[in-house]
Amino acid sequence: MIPAYQRIADDIAGLIHSGRIAAGSRLPSVRELAAQRNVSIATAVGALRALEFRELVEARPRSGYFARLPRLTTPEPPISRPPARMRSVKVSDIIAQMFSAASTRAPDAVPLGAAFPDPELLPTQSLQRATARLARTTPRLISGYGTLEGSLRLRRWIVARYLRSSTAIDVSELLITNGGMEALQLALHAVCAPGDAVAVESPCYFGFLQLLETLNLKACEIPTHPRSGLSVEALERVLTSPTGRTIKACLLCPTHSNPLGATMPDADKAALVELCRRRNVALIEDDLYGELQYTERRPLPLRHFDPHGEVMLVSAFSKTLAPGARVGFIAAGKHTERVRALKFAASVSTAPLMQEALADVLDGSLYDRHLRRLRAACEQQVQQAMRCILESFPDGTRIVQPSGGFLLWVQLPEGADTLDLYRRAATEGVEFAPGPLFSSRGAFGDSLRLNCGHRITPRIEGAFRRLGKLARTA
């Protein structure tokens, strides 16, 4: 399924990322590579070109290909150390503040704030054609409610897709939802009562915090490594503490997380599943960025390590295919009955037209080709953005190397105030997501999240540099 050149490129990329091929060292020549891997010259050329496109190697005239890796020179923020406290959440004020700023901003502001891919990177034309065709030919997709659980064809595709990652979910536990956020709300609602606490990463996607606030749940922020994600050890310590009993669920994004871009190693994922099972804590996995890895294979979902259907797996097509479709899903495992009842009460059913249009597009081979392009573009854009930041942000700026996706978490030198920076940048037409959005306790005042979903045009590059200049003059 994956072409040979791509497999070889991924393999070499892995060696570069892990440092086993050092930055600056010479790669095998085309002929050497073809011989080593037992492939044609064309395939070897393809692999090196792909690496060049991903800016992992550079061709030097008459010298060959060399590994380059600006990322290796970036210092990263330390592991977060939030206090082990259950805390009521109040983030909607600050988010409302962002909103009103966003609505009064110049209409041409550079959107480094919200997390979404460049529309030009999405196969929108194919979806437009499928949608138009279905709208014309299938009246019941407009005149009928559809079913509570959603399109059977789409649910079957999802099941088959996860099976490719050795993850078994059953079509009968799958429910299509109004985007990923509705699915996450249903999941939390199914297992928590008002006043309960939920363990989250630190920093944590602000949408998670909003949901906790909405549902009157407390947040317990868990120490999180910028590249390997939530610390299972730290979670275990909290769970076994006297107040740990109030934690009824753990809600996290274990693969290419938002905002860190961290991915938990398989061993940690397995340990987390086992810990939550043992402690009777519901586990809610947000797999929204799961397919945006920079390497050949997508990391395994938490659900892979769960033979009992105890992990609730949530995802959506908003980051990979069509934000405007507003189609997400949940595999609710043993909580399926409860989640179905909640979904019925919340919105009866999800609009059927876009579900079928997605199923149409996903059923073909387009999706895999599209994802390969999208992932390569994300990796390249993130690299380019990092270079801009290294060149223009103040000395002492730290950046997390994401494992996938298109988000960059940046920590400015001590004393920086990214809420203030946010206001100053808004007047210059640049948006981003300030760090305190990602904490129930207003932490991360020196950090920010940048969306690198967009092609790095001169205009976008200029925005990064303007931001750096503003950060230097704080």
Added chain:
Amino acid sequence: MIPAYQRIADDIAGLIHSGRIAAGSRLPSVRELAAQRNVSIATAVGALRALEFRELVEARPRSGYFARLPRLTTPEPPISRPPARMRSVKVSDIIAQMFSAASTRAPDAVPLGAAFPDPELLPTQSLQRATARLARTTPRLISGYGTLEGSLRLRRWIVARYLRSSTAIDVSELLITNGGMEALQLALHAVCAPGDAVAVESPCYFGFLQLLETLNLKACEIPTHPRSGLSVEALERVLTSPTGRTIKACLLCPTHSNPLGATMPDADKAALVELCRRRNVALIEDDLYGELQYTERRPLPLRHFDPHGEVMLVSAFSKTLAPGARVGFIAAGKHTERVRALKFAASVSTAPLMQEALADVLDGSLYDRHLRRLRAACEQQVQQAMRCILESFPDGTRIVQPSGGFLLWVQLPEGADTLDLYRRAATEGVEFAPGPLFSSRGAFGDSLRLNCGHRITPRIEGAFRRLGKLARTA
């Protein structure tokens, strides 16, 4: 805007409904009518034909037109007398029971259960064309999230529409939602905390009860007249009682309610708004059936009587235009900021494509013509269904005369058990909504709600009669 023949027909219908033209009495001849009303012969014929179509008059050869009104002979259920108690809600079990029955039922079961109009009565082709065109021409409707508040064009149409009923809402307080249910959930969520009580009608739409259960709110059922709806006097008594202070909101369907089809008189609506304002109780109006009146003018919304934006007005296009669009809305008045934050947390935005397609169709003159046909069909179908019921159900059956919409609330003779009837009817391929679904205390065991949204074909008529036979053999 309303053609003359229709205005005359509505006028005469009103006289028949109110009894000022008695059933069986002769109407003016075509010539007399034309002279009386100062219209052409063609207009007078049109008016009488329209009344004939609505089965309010019958033409007797060589004798003229005569008023007919089977409805005047139907005994109706008494006003409900629920105890003034705050009660936790647990309806999801019984609804889950319905669901599992529905999923194992014969696929050709006659759908008298769920409340929806016959797809053949909807202008689906126009919507299909609009949707297909927009899908082809406007990529951002698929590739972009759209805005939090939804289509400006659709919101402007909604504002203009309510202005026609002397009801002023502001485009800035309007938010498009995933159907009416999401809007209702946002409204309740905005003004209630877990443990609070909410005043509801009795019987009460089961979707309301599910929402209360979901949000951990208690229900306080208020006595309700089968034709004039919620008793404001009874509500006032409860609110001034010692436990009344826990009631934080009143959630009701004041116009063509579900399940009764009741409409509160204007004076009661005004009194309710004033009472809730005085007592600081949030008022949530579900106007879902508001445009399905059988008379010329639609009854005024509660919101009309509220100059301060204290009533939250909720509705959707699911019962009049396109169930599958899943597009609803809320005019949140002074709660707008809170509702916006909750909507963002719940689902970010509503899928934009169907919003624009609806706006396309609504902007033309098609909608008013469509609504006239739909309302006439609903009234006729309800009348036909009532005739079937009167002929085939047990003696002593009571029926509520709805003021609009397509739902019939039927009370069987004492001792009937409509949950048992539900199970027996399911095996014969007939579905309906049993009475206990409409109460937080399992009341209305002798009642049921029948959907008359479908054209009364011989198959549907047969289903009504089979149901009557089963009810007789209980």
